[in-house]
Amino acid sequence: ISFTDLVNESYKRISEVDGEIKAFLTLNQEEALREAKALDEKGVSEDAPLYGMPIGIKDNIVTKGLRTTCSSQLLANFEPMHDATVIHKIKDQQGIIIGKLNMDEFAMGSSNENSGFQVTRNPWDLDRVPGGSSGGSAASVAAGEVLFALGSDTGGSIRQPASFCGVVGMKPTYGRVSRFGLVAFASSLDQIGPITRTVEDNAYLMQAISGHDKYDSTSANVDVPDFASNLTGDIKGLKIAVPKEYLGEGVDPAIKDSVITALKQLEALGATWEEVSLPYSKYAVAAYYIIASSEASANLARFDGVRYGVRAEADNLLEMYKKTRSEGFGDEVKRRIMLGTFALSSGYYDAYYKKAQQVRTLIKQDFEKVFEKYDVIVGPTTPTPAFKIGEKIDDPLTMYANDILTIPVNLAGVPAISVPCGLVNGLPAGLQIIGKPFDEGTIYRTAHAYE
Numbered sequence: 001i002s003f004t005d006l007v008n009e010s011y012k013r014i015s016e017v018d019g020e021i022k023a024f025l026t027l028n029q030e031e032a033l034r035e036a037k038a039l040d041e042k043g044v045s046e047d048a049p050l051y052g053m054p055i056g057i058k059d060n061i062v063t064k065g066l067r068t069t070c071s072s073q074l075l076a077n078f079e080p081m082h083d084a085t086v087i088h089k090i091k092d093q094q095g096i097i098i099g100k101l102n103m104d105e106f107a108m109g110s111s112n113e114n115s116g117f118q119v120t121r122n123p124w125d126l127d128r129v130p131g132g133s134s135g136g137s138a139a140s141v142a143a144g145e146v147l148f149a150l151g152s153d154t155g156g157s158i159r160q161p162a163s164f165c166g167v168v169g170m171k172p173t174y175g176r177v178s179r180f181g182l183v184a185f186a187s188s189l190d191q192i193g194p195i196t197r198t199v200e201d202n203a204y205l206m207q208a209i210s211g212h213d214k215y216d217s218t219s220a221n222v223d224v225p226d227f228a229s230n231l232t233g234d235i236k237g238l239k240i241a242v243p244k245e246y247l248g249e250g251v252d253p254a255i256k257d258s259v260i261t262a263l264k265q266l267e268a269l270g271a272t273w274e275e276v277s278l279p280y281s282k283y284a285v286a287a288y289y290i291i292a293s294s295e296a297s298a299n300l301a302r303f304d305g306v307r308y309g310v311r312a313e314a315d316n317l318l319e320m321y322k323k324t325r326s327e328g329f330g331d332e333v334k335r336r337i338m339l340g341t342f343a344l345s346s347g348y349y350d351a352y353y354k355k356a357q358q359v360r361t362l363i364k365q366d367f368e369k370v371f372e373k374y375d376v377i378v379g380p381t382t383p384t385p386a387f388k389i390g391e392k393i394d395d396p397l398t399m400y401a402n403d404i405l406t407i408p409v410n411l412a413g414v415p416a417i418s419v420p421c422g423l424v425n426g427l428p429a430g431l432q433i434i435g436k437p438f439d440e441g442t443i444y445r446t447a448h449a450y451e
Ligand code: GLN
Pocket: 107, 108, 109, 110, 132, 133, 152, 153, 154, 155, 156, 157, 158, 185, 292, 403
């Protein structure tokens, strides 16, 4: 099969199913086919695992000349002037960008229902959400439209949709992957990561996008190991911690069962597991919504109708700002900006933002303590399988509570993967494997042995 055939297959599948799934916002067909043809003419398949592979990109990662909307009406016409570092890296390996994928507006949400354009559907059940915010990325891989996708994860946005759609999603250690060109939501939490069908593919895309970047001051200057070298199947002697908070109240009993079954399989492969506690994780959602909303309120100030995207008509500058932002942002984005602005305002800073940062430190210490004795932490990715479209959208607090098992990981800055772990009532469940900082290798080793 030629690269042109492969890329054509991807677009053929999109034309067959995306009318229903609605994962893609923008296609890159002409350019993708031009690139595939060039690779066919070169006639070599170099030793780069992504060479000629069809890849979908979440629409908050900037792509030169290719519309990048963050699923916001405010950026409906925005064509970036440069590529994000991760896009450069994919192009260096001759990966082929198929198009841009739907998400919750500015990555705020857990269902894709907050997109300013369309609601992506879960390929397993079209009445259900694909998860979010990287719902388009997870659905496109699950529906066989692309083999690889990039998502971003601030509080669970790679792992939760991966879990809901039955695919593999990795949230790297904070600083492992450059955020240059990722439209910022909460800068101290955001990470780009790979969503794929298999753990092996995941390790390849992760390899391609990792590494220090001088354009991102929070990017870590640490060596990137060969992730694929961990795919040995050998986990003899691996020490697993299972937090009791992750199998407690509020977690669907059928989800618990699927995790217990997974733990037995890991045990049969030579690993051991013990129950531990992450006592401060119960405060994670509350702390997250203060920290993430505060950072978002500052980051989204740049969308003023002057520098990027759509500009509303008005008589004077202040009116123009107001009208652009009132018309351009959706309800959830406005809710977060107001919450964040309030939490950062003088007189409230100590009570909310500072307190939340203190809680964040306690949560990080919970993880550090467990990792003194154990190699990985294992639990479910989400408390329930994919919920119905419309089920939670009118109740933000219930929606926020869905991220209770993924958010502590972002606050601590550690890496975690979600791998498929059986079906619950015909819907995929996800096993979350959390690792030590910069030890994605052990996560891949565990996930691959389990898979
Ligand atoms: N669902 C969470 C939120 O709405 C996480 C989103 C994300 O990870 N980008 O903030």
